Amino acid sequence: xxxxxxxxxxxxxxxxxxxxxxxxxxxxxxxxxxxxxxxxxxxxxxxxxxxxxxxxxxxxxxxxxxxxxxxxxxxxxxxxxxxxxxxxxxxxxxxxxxxxxxxxxxxxxxx
Amino acid sequence: xxxxxxxxxxxxxxxxxxxxxxxxxxxxxxxxxxxxxxxxxxxxxxxxxxxxxxxxxxxxxxxxxxxxxxxxxxxxxxxxxxxxxxxxxxxxxxxxxxxxxxxxxx
Numbered sequence: 176x177x178x179x180x181x182x183x184x185x186x187x188x189x190x191x192x193x194x195x196x197x198x199x200x201x202x203x204x205x206x207x208x209x210x211x212x213x214x215x216x217x218x219x220x221x222x223x224x225x226x227x228x229x230x231x232x233x234x235x236x237x238x239x240x241x242x243x244x245x246x247x248x249x250x251x252x253x254x255x256x257x258x259x260x261x262x263x264x265x266x267x268x269x270x271x272x273x274x275x276x277x278x279x280x281x282x283x284x285x286x
Numbered sequence: 287x288x289x290x291x292x293x294x295x296x297x298x299x300x301x302x303x304x305x306x307x308x309x310x311x312x313x314x315x316x317x318x319x320x321x322x323x324x325x326x327x328x329x330x331x332x333x334x335x336x337x338x339x340x341x342x343x344x345x346x347x348x349x350x351x352x353x354x355x356x357x358x359x360x361x362x363x364x365x366x367x368x369x370x371x372x373x374x375x376x377x378x379x380x381x382x383x384x385x386x387x388x389x390x391x392x
Binding site: 265 | 331382384
């Protein structure tokens with residue numbers, strides 16, 4: 176089985192722009208979670224989707240949003256980018272609510 | 287106070303040594319994960335625990351639900367074990383420890 180894929184792997188954006196990141200889960204997995212990792216804050220939970228429904232959302236501003244499609248692929252969007260949004264964005268998929276298979280991440284740099 | 291505390295923050299060991307990384311948490315959980323992150327960012331889930339003990343090769347993970355404490359042990363450590371080890375607890379969402387940076391010297 177192919178693993179979790181994330182696109183793009185690297186991205187450079189300017190403050191004020193918006194960005195969309197994509198995550199394709201392992202085939203058959205219906206749950207996708209998103210995380211942000213920064214040197215200062217470590218790993219933080221963004222949101223979790225299961226069968227196209229957002230189950231949980233972390234403590235992030237409304238500029239961070241996401242969705243999941245019927246094929247379980249998920250996207251997250253960050254609008255009005257700030258310098259502090261520079262981070263590694265990781266998604267993880269699972270077939271149950273507990274196991275987590277991580278993708279390689281998208282490294283976003285905001286200049 | 288962080289909800290998930292890991293110790294130590296940094297750990298340097300000689301090849302072959304027995305290593306223990308500790309994780310304490312203050313919230314109710316449904317499961318606890320031990321994750322491994324190598325330079326470059328990729329994260330691998332090593333264990334998911336809700337009770338007791340699990341073993342995979344040279345790695346052993348234990349959890350004490352009453353004491354809200356988990357340990358990750360590495361027996362006969364090897365330089366390829368050098369990585370950041372992260373404890374994460376699951377309730378409604380996932381909450382992460384700050385990680386333990388392990389360096390194993392040959």
